[in-house]
Amino acid sequence: MSEPREHRLETPDGDICWFEWGERGERPSLLLLHATGFHARLWDQVVAALPAGTHVIAPDHRGHGRSFRPATLANWTATADVLLPLLDGLGGHPIVGCGHSMGAYILTRLASQRPAAFRHLVLIDPVIMDPAFYEGEAAKVIPDPADHPVARRRNVWTDVEEMRARFADRPPYANWDPRVLADYCTHGLLPPADGAGLELACPPALEASVYQNALRTSPHEWLHYLATPSTVIRAPTGERGSALDFSLSPTWIGLGPAIGAERDELWAEHSHFIPMEAPARVAALLAGLL
Numbered sequence: 622m623s624e625p626r627e628h629r630l631e632t633p634d635g636d637i638c639w640f641e642w643g644e645r646g647e648r649p650s651l652l653l654l655h656a657t658g659f660h661a662r663l664w665d666q667v668v669a670a671l672p673a674g675t676h677v678i679a680p681d682h683r684g685h686g687r688s689f690r691p692a693t694l695a696n697w698t699a700t701a702d703v704l705l706p707l708l709d710g711l712g713g714h715p716i717v718g719c720g721h722s723m724g725a726y727i728l729t730r731l732a733s734q735r736p737a738a739f740r741h742l743v744l745i746d747p748v749i750m751d752p753a754f755y756e757g758e759a760a761k762v763i764p765d766p767a768d769h770p771v772a773r774r775r776n777v778w779t780d781v782e783e784m785r786a787r788f789a790d791r792p793p794y795a796n797w798d799p800r801v802l803a804d805y806c807t808h809g810l811l812p813p814a815d816g817a818g819l820e821l822a823c824p825p826a827l828e829a830s831v832y833q834n835a836l837r838t839s840p841h842e843w844l845h846y847l848a849t850p851s852t853v854i855r856a857p858t859g860e861r862g863s864a865l866d867f868s869l870s871p872t873w874i875g876l877g878p879a880i881g882a883e884r885d886e887l888w889a890e891h892s893h894f895i896p897m898e899a900p901a902r903v904a905a906l907l908a909g910l911l
Contacts, residue, residue, distance in 0.1 A: 635689020639680035649715040653679040654724030658828045660686030662808035670904035685823045693830040696838045701730035719743040733843035742851040751873045755839035769829035777818045781806045797897040852884040853877040867893035
């Protein structure tokens with residue numbers, strides 16, 4: 622797999638970093654959108670398993686990776702809207718969109734605003750809840766991000782290998798493809814503005830603000846507008862131990878029928894982290910749509 626080309630998209634608030642593999646051709650381009658707390662290069666192993674020459678675009682969401690960092694990440698609609706110029710810059714070339722978790726939520730928002738841009742949507746275990754959730758009090762409470770357990774994550778590491786070794790035998794990372802874990806650590810650490818070591822590209826406090834604020838905007842406001850053919854891939858559901866229990870799926874089981882998905886599949890042997898556990902299987906699914 623060749624290294625991707627790194628680009629910058631200027632926005633009023635700061636630059637969005639995005640990566641590109643291959644060149645536009647006769648087949649659709651592939652847009653890959655990552656989950657909360659991660660970065661675009663977690664898709665490297667999926668890209669490596671795609672047919673040679675596939676044109677792929679993968680941005681770091683705002684506050685993640687090498688993109689600009691706002692003070693807080695208040696909701697996912699703004700995270701989606703900042704990517705519209707990236708779509709528009711493709712000049713009408715058809716796109717197959719694939720999003721995981723937060724990325725899938727964002728993909729539905731983009732497709733509702735630019736329906737002509739997409740040929741197919743692949744929603745991998747999207748964080749899209751039952752409509753009743755957004756009508757309840759849980760979605761309206763805005764607690765202090767400092768109180769969230771993610772805010773207490775370790776932020777500074779000596780080097781990439783220290784982080785990889787620390788995570789390798791711990792859930793959920795122990796179930797990941799080891800190459801994906803290596804990509805997460807290699808591209809998920811950045812030199813600090815001052816001081817020694819390396820820091821998480823998505824700082825713990827900023828990631829915590831996502832979990833505290835993201836679900837306040839209901840995607841059901843635009844899901845009924847979706848007309849693009851779609852595929853929903855889900856992990857098993859059940860009673861989750863907490864909001865951060867990703868051994869099970871957070872996806873509303875009625876999502877596929879609600880949006881008229883052509884395929885609504887349960888990948889029962891996987892957790893929420895499907896692209897990290899089965900990159901080749903995800904690549905095979907996407908290749909069939911290209």
